[in-house]
Amino acid sequence: MGLTMASCQKDDTDLADVIADYQVQPVGIELDFSALTEAPDVPVTDEADSAFNDYVENSSWSKVIEISFADNTATVNGSVSGVSVQTDGAHVTVVNMSGPVKFIVSGKTANGSLKFYGDKRFQIYLNGAEIANPKGAAINNQGSKSLYVVMADGSVNRLQDGTDYVMVDEEDQKAALFSEGQIIFSGKGGLTVIAQGRGGIRSDDYIRIRPGVNIYVNSTAQDGLRANDGIIMDGGVVNVNTTGAGAKGVRSGGVMLVNGGRLIAISDGDTRIETADGVTDTTACAALYCDTLVTVNAGMLKLKATGDGGKGLNAKQDVKVTGGSFQAVATGTRELKKPKGVKVDGNFNISGGYFYSYSRRSDPIDVSGNTSVAPGYKTYELKPKVLTIAY
Amino acid sequence: MARSKREQLIILLLVFCAAIIPTSSLADDGGLVVSAGTSHKFDKRLSAGFEVEFRSRNSFRTADRVSLGVDASYKLLPWLKAGVGYMLLIDNNRESLSYQDDGISYNNWRPSYWGLRHRLNVSLTGSYKIQRVELSLRERWQYTYRPSKMIDNFDFDEGEWEDHEVRGKGKNVLRSRLQLEWDIPKCKFDPFASVEFHTTRELEKTRFILGVAHSLKKKHDFKLYYRYQLSGKSSDEPNIHLMGLAYTYKF
Numbered sequence: 070m071g072l073t074m075a076s077c078q079k080d081d082t083d084l085a086d087v088i089a090d091y092q093v094q095p096v097g098i099e100l101d102f103s104a105l106t107e108a109p110d111v112p113v114t115d116e117a118d119s120a121f122n123d124y125v126e127n128s129s130w131s132k133v134i135e136i137s138f139a140d141n142t143a144t145v146n147g148s149v150s151g152v153s154v155q156t157d158g159a160h161v162t163v164v165n166m167s168g169p170v171k172f173i174v175s176g177k178t179a180n181g182s183l184k185f186y187g188d189k190r191f192q193i194y195l196n197g198a199e200i201a202n203p204k205g206a207a208i209n210n211q212g213s214k215s216l217y218v219v220m221a222d223g224s225v226n227r228l229q230d231g232t233d234y235v236m237v238d239e240e241d242q243k244a245a246l247f248s249e250g251q252i253i254f255s256g257k258g259g260l261t262v263i264a265q266g267r268g269g270i271r272s273d274d275y276i277r278i279r280p281g282v283n284i285y286v287n288s289t290a291q292d293g294l295r296a297n298d299g300i301i302m303d304g305g306v307v308n309v310n311t312t313g314a315g316a317k318g319v320r321s322g323g324v325m326l327v328n329g330g331r332l333i334a335i336s337d338g339d340t341r342i343e344t345a346d347g348v349t350d351t352t353a354c355a356a357l358y359c360d361t362l363v364t365v366n367a368g369m370l371k372l373k374a375t376g377d378g379g380k381g382l383n384a385k386q387d388v389k390v391t392g393g394s395f396q397a398v399a400t401g402t403r404e405l406k407k408p409k410g411v412k413v414d415g416n417f418n419i420s421g422g423y424f425y426s427y428s429r430r431s432d433p434i435d436v437s438g439n440t441s442v443a444p445g446y447k448t449y450e451l452k453p454k455v456l457t458i459a460y
Numbered sequence: 461m462a463r464s465k466r467e468q469l470i471i472l473l474l475v476f477c478a479a480i481i482p483t484s485s486l487a488d489d490g491g492l493v494v495s496a497g498t499s500h501k502f503d504k505r506l507s508a509g510f511e512v513e514f515r516s517r518n519s520f521r522t523a524d525r526v527s528l529g530v531d532a533s534y535k536l537l538p539w540l541k542a543g544v545g546y547m548l549l550i551d552n553n554r555e556s557l558s559y560q561d562d563g564i565s566y567n568n569w570r571p572s573y574w575g576l577r578h579r580l581n582v583s584l585t586g587s588y589k590i591q592r593v594e595l596s597l598r599e600r601w602q603y604t605y606r607p608s609k610m611i612d613n614f615d616f617d618e619g620e621w622e623d624h625e626v627r628g629k630g631k632n633v634l635r636s637r638l639q640l641e642w643d644i645p646k647c648k649f650d651p652f653a654s655v656e657f658h659t660t661r662e663l664e665k666t667r668f669i670l671g672v673a674h675s676l677k678k679k680h681d682f683k684l685y686y687r688y689q690l691s692g693k694s695s696d697e698p699n700i701h702l703m704g705l706a707y708t709y710k711f
Contacts, residue, residue, distance in 0.1 A: 077522075077523065078518070078521040078522055079522060079571075079572060080517065080518035080521065080522040080554070080555070080572065081555045081571050081572050082555060082557060082569075084557075084566075084569055084614075087566065088569075088614055091566075091614075091616050091619040092619050092620065093619070403617065429617075429618070429619060430617045430618070453565075453616070454619060
């Protein structure tokens with residue numbers, strides 16, 4: 070009887086603590102449009118500083134042209150020598166052979182666009198503009214100089230492309246807001262970009278985002294926010310959501326530098342499958358994909374990938390966190406690709422700030438190179454699905 | 461010096477036991493088998509019985525199985541008996557833990573769970589007596605059916621409990637048992653030993669038993685035995701040493 074009574078004990082492996090670790094739920098990362106309280110945005114005044122020209126305040130904007138949309142028409146007010154403005158319904162084409170020109174854009178059209186030619190830097194001052202182009206980009210800058218997109222204080226602006234682009238020979242048109250040159254966003258207004266055919270915002274140069282802006286990109290097709298030569302976030306609020314297969318929320322061919330603000334990128338797409346010449350290739354999504362160095366010095370970077378094989382951060386070189394807050398979450402399935410909170414092909418260095426990475430179906434972080442965690446941290450917690458480091 | 465017949469039989473039994481019980485391992489498990497039953501002889505040929513059995517494992521600490529069984533046997537010839545039986549088995553199935561390809565990270569964990577099985581068997585037993593030693597060979601075919609059951613499974617990839625269906629399936633096993641029983645004159649305890657092979661497409665398990673039987677007023681039969689169960693190569697179950705105690709009331 071004694072032996073029988075003693076036979077009530079289970080002989081299972083004690084995995085309660087292990088399971089508790091595996092059942093840890095990730096931090097919630099959702100789009101957040103609330104305004105940030107930010108330090109004053111002080112423009113660089115030293116002309117020798119490479120960022121000098123990124124400040125719209127450092128140029129004179131005495132030359133002004135107003136473009137106002139109303140349904141299928143566009144009205145142009147003002148003229149500047151060396152600048153031609155042609156309209157075809159609400160489709161406006163500007164050739165700027167003058168110096169810096171400020172284009173004040175307002176009004177609403179469901180079938181219009183703005184296209185710019187000319188290698189002169191210029192400013193688009195969005196003051197309540199809503200431009201949708203069913204056949205291509207809403208704004209297309211074919212010039213290679215700086216495009217300053219300034220949002221008027223408190224203004225609400227919206228750009229939307231079409232599902233099918235009508236292409237012009239030897240002209241790129243890669244996103245709802247596309248520029249061959251760099252794009253610098255500033256101002257204290259809001260900009261919503263809806264991408265249905267291609268990307269949301271794209272520069273074949275670099276993109277700088279300054280404090281005060283509130284940008285939202287929703288792309289159901291390609292990448293949300295993309296620049297070939299780098300993305301610098303000094304401040305502001307940026308929300309990006311992509312759902313296209315293989316699409317990246319934010320993609321930088323150069324550096325990804327976060328100095329302030331709050332960038333939230335959510336990639337909900339699955340792995341893209343392409344077959345060419347009998348060869349099948351698969352491309353996973355990422356909330357942030359960067360070809361070179363990722364640096365977080367301040368501000369908030371929140372990344373979430375929910376699709377098959379999606380990465381929170383997919384960094385092809387080094388990742389460096391010196392301050393601010395970094396959060397990456399991958400909750401997708403592992404059918405074609407491995408989902409990972411953070412994947413670093415180079416080295417991972419952290420010396421300050423807050424770092425959090427969660428992978429539901431793999432290790433929280435995958436670093437191909439060396440991992441360096443500077444001393445002085447308050448928290449260093451590595452669990453099966455979560456890595457947390459806090460200074 | 462010539463040995464007596466009793467000494468010869470004792471030596472024969474010991475050699476038989478030494479030959480069938482292999483060296484056990486430290487990793488072997490230990491448990492208990494306790495059973496109680498009744499048996500009724502309708503006439504010289506036909507008898508029937510009922511039995512309840514409990515088993516434990518994990519060094520006697522964990523309940524392994526409870527079973528209820530009915531059986532009947534019929535003597536076809538003085539040396540040949542046919543039998544048929546049914547058992548309801550309530551099993552505490554062992555846990556199952558699998559790992560990822562790296563061999564370190566967990567993959568899936570299915571904790572132990574209780575499940576039902578139904579078992580039918582038919583058997584033929586031939587026996588031959590050499591003086592006071594009875595040698596018997598029993599060939600038993602048994603069919604066991606496990607109904608499907610939903611159980612919990614922890615998927616470490618998903619980090620969550622999932623419903624998992626253990627599919628229903630049937631299994632055929634041929635059990636071959638060779639047994640020696642020795643009726644010692646003027647002794648209240650009769651020793652016995654057996655070896656039994658459980659065969660499907662391969663040898664699944666082998667049981668070695670050594671024990672003594674005692675009968676009280678020909679109504680109360682007791683058996684105390686030691687059983688060593690050697691699992692087949694493809695089995696997940698460990699080898700197990702079992703102490704057995706059986707009681708049968710005859711009427």
